[in-house]
Amino acid sequence: MADTAASAAPTGHAGSRDLQHHFDSMEQQRDASSLGMWVFLVTEILFFGGLFLAYTVYRSRYPLAFAEASRHLDITLGTFNTAVLIISSLTMALAVYSAALGRRKAIILFLLATMALGGTFLGVKAVEYTHKFHDHLVPGAGFRFPGPDARPAEIFFSLYFTMTGLHAAHMIIGIGLLTVLVLQARKGRYGPGYYTPVEVSGLYWHFVDIVWIFLFPLLYLIGRHLH
Amino acid sequence: MSAVTAPPAVDLPAEPRVNYLNSTYGLKSWLLTRDHKRIALLYLASVTVFFFLGGLFAVLIRLELLTPAGDLVQSETYNKLFTMHGVVMVFFFLIPAIPAVLGNFLIPMMIGAKDLAFPRLNLLSWYIYVGGGLFTLWSIVHGGVDTGWTFYTPYSTTYSNSHVIVTAVGIFITGFSSILTGLNFIVTIHTMRAPGLTWFRLPLFVWSHYATSLIMVLGTPVIAVTILMVGVERLFHLGIFDPRLGGDPILFQHLFWFYSHPAVYIMVLPAMGVVSELVTTFSRKNIFGYKFVAFSSMAIAVLSFLVWGHHMFVSGQSVYAGLIFSILSFLVAIPSAVKVFNWTATMYKGSISYRTPMLYAFGFIGLFTIGGLTGMFLAAIGLDVHVHDTYFIVAHFHYIMVGGTIMAYMGGIHYWWPKISGKLYPEGWARFSALVIFVGFNLTFFPQFILGYLGMPRRYHAYPEEFQVLNVMSSAGASILGVGYVVPLIYLIWSMRYGKAASANPWGSTGLEWDTPSPPPTENFAVTPVVTGDPYQYSPEEVEVVG
Amino acid sequence: MSQHVVPPRVYFAVFAALIVLTATTTAVSFLDLGPWNTVVALGIAFLKATLVVLFFMHVKYSPRLTQIVIAGGLFWLAILLALTLSDFMTRGWLPILR
């Protein structure tokens, strides 16, 4: 990391147009943007961390009730959704790769693919939510849960909707970010000299995928072996 | 810091030089500015508004407590008064004040940069702060919230029928302003220091803001998700903390205090940074134990996250967790003690001037020492059981927040006022108001220590008769304190227009920010300075003449 | 984030590993391993997350500061979980005098 500011001359041919006035060099600007996004991702780790803490505390207190409630989630949709997000991570990584090489059409193609996969994921979540609604599993007055431990199960579903809802909100923000990138990419803004926005959005997208990588086993898989 | 000889003769600018204040005009140039100095002034204005709003609530509370019976306001109104006093003062004044006003203005100048790493993000954080403020003001106007600034469940989620959601949204939004400021500072300090400015040549003001930014970034998201859970439980009945479903209110307290204790270090660490600058400049001496003071800021930032359980000693938390938090709470006190000893040692063999900022620094060190040591009473778990949720606690944290943070904030505003406004404040009035504040403060809060040990609980609208005399003393002190805060507001505004013009370095300080004219040009330095020496080189042998 | 450009074959290899791990974790969840079920599920999740972080997010080629920032974030999450659970797990330890 350039501890002290690099030399004043901007590097990279397209750099001068994109170099903001208060930075001394493109590399300093790129290091700043990437460090800024990583620090933001740390805040996201702790943001979801609070929910993971609530999940851990309640699951250790009501293990059987959580397992029973988790069996009401559709595991095939869950696994499919996990795969969808992993593919979207791949297409996002390839989009960053294409931006680094300046292949304009490839950038747009991979960004649109990532957005489409994100949309699929949200669609599957919408389907799951409607199933829960019909099965009276949405916490509140209408909550019906067969079996003895209805109330801890309601806590499970409260956590389920809060965690997956928050994750879906982050997914929507991600799709919004990618839309802006597609519009910029069409104007040929990104090339080997300047593709930081694509890189930084990629970091954000991969983070949202990692959150799901943890949500999936914790919410869907815990009760399967207890038949 | 670059070399400095004895303070230069006052060089009044002959013709009106272009600086950041008069470089552009018009409301749009202020509301859409990306200059960290203008954003700092935007914050100064909005933070001052909230300070006096919170102060108004404090005055009403003290008036109510003049008499044992609750006869000035209804109990519902009183509950809303102390809640809004807490919310406005904590989230809208103490947390943003020093970092967003002084930090925003000075950090780029102190590290020789033209601006923060993300100027647009800096402006966005001010708009987010004002947006959150509007939500809270809306809730105040429409009746406020009566859950206490701590929002304990299940009262806040189920039993309170006041505007909990609106206030929660306000605080949720303002939390992101704090995150963005912290993020901006961290990236700026890492990537934009001037050539030659290594980490151990950074001024201690920058060190303390770096530590504060770590706490902002690592703590604030947890309160954001906690408020989200309270909001979700209250709006959509997603009963995460609902005891009727088997939820646990203590889980809320853990999540709340995980942020809210480090938040009190967000409030006091920048104040310590300011005091380090004041003590060195007005003793005209190198700080004693630079590395120890710098690392004590970092130690506070880390240890502050391990101690939150001392807020829950009596709440049904397990005995063993209580012991763990008790011993860790004693550890976090050591770095603060190291700082106080180092400031005192800095004054040894110095050339100490009694200008107003130094008076505020004396006030800070004295009152913060008492505030910190009374914290020991609360960390000793057996004693905390008696004084928890009594006025002993109220006195403790006011000694640190009002006696510490606000004293240092006033000292910092006076110290950097020439650089910010290009004018000098009236020294006579300033010293008068500093003394009034010191006297008013002690008369207000020292009786509360006695009241606390007598057992008077917090948040009481009416109290037994035998506590009245001490409460009357406290209310009397509060009125003096109120006067003490209004006087600086008047003469500082007056000085903007009629104050004498200030030179680039009226105090003879060695800071980088004093090498550029006051008020500074928009890009801070004509040419990026090169740093060759340590930050506080005042003594003759340390100063080498640099070409 | 350095200028280092990762060849696509690395991405495809990592992608394949992630898909396999997802299938494994779902399959393993049906076997009754007692307490080990959670350990295995979380282990696989950590492995997948590490793969995504190192290769897709280029942390393997990034400067040390990025790695320190990530380690810091995880450490603070660990503080939150560990100290809070130290309360919930030791609630019943005090011997009740009958």
Next chain:
Amino acid sequence: MRETFPLFPQEASTLAPRVDALYFYLIAVTIFFSLLIALSILYFAIKYRRRSESELPHGVEGSLKLEIAWSVIPLLITFSFFIWGASIFFAMNRPPSDAIEISVVAKQWMWKFQHADGQREINELHVPLGQAVKLTMASEDVIHSFYVPAFRMKRDVLPGKVATYWFEATRPGRYHLFCAEYCGTKHSGMIGWVEVMDPVDFQSWLAGGTGSESLASAGAKLFAQHACNTCHRPDSLARGPNLEGLFGKKVQLQDGRTIVADESYIRESIVMPNAKTVAGFQPIMPTFQGLISEEGLLQLVAYVKSLSKAAPSPEGVAPPLSKSRGQTPQGSAPASVQEPPRSEAKK
């Protein structure tokens, strides 16, 4: 009444002198360090005041020895605070086994008490002098906090859990009772008095009361009324776990955990039976949430505890079910007032 302007609270419990001793020790340390800092700053400010604007004092190098000194010495001092505080805290959490039990229900803005022999009180609590008293507390709505400044003791009362509070009064008199945890509109009205009486007067007050039957017997009545004994029978083919001798023992749960059967566990198992199903039993017990009031739950808890006392435990206490109106279950000898307060470690 006491003088109108007290500066120090009364010491009315065995714990009070210990807490006050730690308080004075901490005050001494605070005064010492505050004076040390304030006087040295005052001395430096005067001795080294700035004589002329151009004066440049010589720099002073830092000293590692001094830095280590003022880090380690405060650490050792704080260690002494910790040990003293922790020892008091342990005493606060260890009620003696022969304490008389009173059940307390905190409700938005009042305190409801029920003595072991059934005597009920609201916002007034009569307790004997020189006898350990253990309060078993639960809340019907939000978090309250039972706080008697004269006893230097406070404990939050949470909804959904049973909290225990104990003290041993050492001075007769009327002492303030406050709710210390903010609980809504009339939080400052949720106050009352604790009346410490001479044991003999306490017995006559207790005897004269209109209380119907004892806590445990009221619990037994509820136990029968809700037909709990259809499952909870001492014989082997019962569908529910045997409750005799249960209180205070370790219980093996179906999901592998082992927990100690304290008041909270018993109360939770009535309200949410399947949260902690005992190993070897089916989760078939219906929930009684809303069917039994908070007082009823505490009576049932008292009944189940009395079952464990009735088991052949060494204390050989009088059987709980018989109406022992005139004699407190412990039958402790009345302590005369002059006798110095017994050391709390009576066990």
